[in-house]
Amino acid sequence: MDDDAFVRVEHVWKVFGKDPKRILAAEHRESSKDEILEKTGAVLAMRDISFSVRKGELFVLMGLSGSGKSTLIRTFLRLIEPSAGTISVDGADVTAMDREQLQDYRRHRVSMVFQHYGLFPHYTVLDNAAYGLKTGGVPEAERREKALEALETVGLAGWEDYYPHSLSGGMQQRVGLARALATEPDLLLMDEPFSGLDPLIRRQMQDELVDLQDTLHKTIIFVTHDLHEALKLGDRIAIMRNGEIIQIGTPEEVVTAPADSYVQEFVQDASPAKVLTAEHIAEDPEVLLYAWEGPRTARRILADARREWAFMVNKRHEYLGVVSIDDIDREKPLSVDDLRALARKQIGTCSPDDFLEDLFPIAAESRYPIPVIDGRGRLTGVVRYRAIFDSLSTTSSTEQEDKHVSVS
Ligand SMILES: Nc1ncnc2c1ncn2[C@@H]1O[C@H](COP(=O)(O)OP(=O)(O)O)[C@@H](O)[C@H]1O
Numbered sequence: 036m037d038d039d040a041f042v043r044v045e046h047v048w049k050v051f052g053k054d055p056k057r058i059l060a061a062e063h064r065e066s067s068k069d070e071i072l073e074k075t076g077a078v079l080a081m082r083d084i085s086f087s088v089r090k091g092e093l094f095v096l097m098g099l100s101g102s103g104k105s106t107l108i109r110t111f112l113r114l115i116e117p118s119a120g121t122i123s124v125d126g127a128d129v130t131a132m133d134r135e136q137l138q139d140y141r142r143h144r145v146s147m148v149f150q151h152y153g154l155f156p157h158y159t160v161l162d163n164a165a166y167g168l169k170t171g172g173v174p175e176a177e178r179r180e181k182a183l184e185a186l187e188t189v190g191l192a193g194w195e196d197y198y199p200h201s202l203s204g205g206m207q208q209r210v211g212l213a214r215a216l217a218t219e220p221d222l223l224l225m226d227e228p229f230s231g232l233d234p235l236i237r238r239q240m241q242d243e244l245v246d247l248q249d250t251l252h253k254t255i256i257f258v259t260h261d262l263h264e265a266l267k268l269g270d271r272i273a274i275m276r277n278g279e280i281i282q283i284g285t286p287e288e289v290v291t292a293p294a295d296s297y298v299q300e301f302v303q304d305a306s307p308a309k310v311l312t313a314e315h316i317a318e319d320p321e322v323l324l325y326a327w328e329g330p331r332t333a334r335r336i337l338a339d340a341r342r343e344w345a346f347m348v349n350k351r352h353e354y355l356g357v358v359s360i361d362d363i364d365r366e367k368p369l370s371v372d373d374l375r376a377l378a379r380k381q382i383g384t385c386s387p388d389d390f391l392e393d394l395f396p397i398a399a400e401s402r403y404p405i406p407v408i409d410g411r412g413r414l415t416g417v418v419r420y421r422a423i424f425d426s427l428s429t430t431s432s433t434e435q436e437d438k439h440v441s442v443s
């Protein structure tokens with residue numbers, strides 16, 4: 036297993052019903068959820084779940100209703116006791132904790148945000164946000180300070196004296212998030228936190244969570260039944276079905292290589308244009324000019340390669356622009372500086388994490404491939420127009436095949 040795992044889940048099972056141990060005995064281990072229900076009346080909610088989450092990772096559990104997501108996320112708090120297996124957080128075995136350890140862990144190390152906010156109607160926004168700190172025994176002044184800070188983080192500064200009923204759903208969920216953040220947990224659990232919100236507000240909350248995570252770098256386990264939400268938020272996604280994890284992967288992996296037809300069905304209508312990034316389809320430039328080699332070398336490289344033009348970089352591999360043979364022949368640059376001055380920089384570029392859908396307009400406007408420039412100005416690759424279309428059509432042809440199969 037992953038050595039720098041912060042959260043480790045190993046062979047976790049959950050049976051709802053009488054005598055889980057008997058169900059977990061060999062005779063039923065291989066039976067399906069339906070068979071177990073039929074033969075024993077017990078519900079197998081989790082079957083042999085194992086995965087790990089790295090520190091600072093946003094890990095998504097995705098699956099249809101009833102697939103076991105809530106059961107799984109609740110075992111992290113031991114609101115539900117697993118029937119077998121272990122869960123550890125930052126090296127501490129949560130499944131082995133006694134009452135006192137568990138209480139300490141729940142107060143200081145982990146927080147949960149629920150779908151239905153779970154706010155106290157007769158508490159102000161501030162007192163709601165400070166609730167976890169209060170039960171954790173934090174003195175009042177410090178409580179106030181930390182709760183105000185958390186409210187500011189979620190964009191609710193100025194709302195501290197209001198009561199939940201005067202807030203919109205989106206704002207109430209921000210209070211829920213502030214309450215979870217106020218205790219500065221190492222692990223944040225979120226069970227369909229945005230599912231109750233209108234689509235527009237929901238997308239806005241997703242965007243804000245992405246922004247927040249850029250600065251907070253929390254370890255987050257996020258549950259959703261919505262693939263688009265999973266793809267947008269997850270560093271990695273675990274797909275659950277009938278109490279099992281059937282695939283774990285990055286959004287790209289899940290979309291481009293679905294583990295089976297169940298995942299395939301899920302991802303069928305996920306547009307790769309909204310998932311794949313420039314980095315994913317970038318290639319090395321065939322010819323590259325190095326400014327310090329000077330104009331004569333640049334001309335020779337282009338001529339030898341039978342190329343009209345090429346991108347140019349400096350010694351730090353920073354992108355300088357595009358230079359053509361025609362430019363060189365017309366302007367007759369004599370020095371390295373002349374050559375650099377010749378490089379045209381006005382062509383459209385992109386960054387490694389731009390989505391394909393954002394590349395279309397750039398590609399349409401430019402007769403060159405799109406240079407991919409990282410945060411330090413370096414050329415990391417080029418995106419060809421063809422590559423954009425190829426990556427889109429690969430996925431749609433598998434869709435075709437699948438439709439064909441389902442007809443026959
Ligand atoms: N307390 C319970 N008693 C019996 N069965 C339960 C209980 N809680 C959940 N289940 C069953 O366990 C399965 C997983 O449920 P749940 O974890 O809530 O799924 P999800 O959150 O993915 O919708 C379902 O079949 C559900 O009916």
Ligand SMILES: [Mg+2]
Nearest residue numbers: 101104105106
């Ligand atoms: Mg659920």
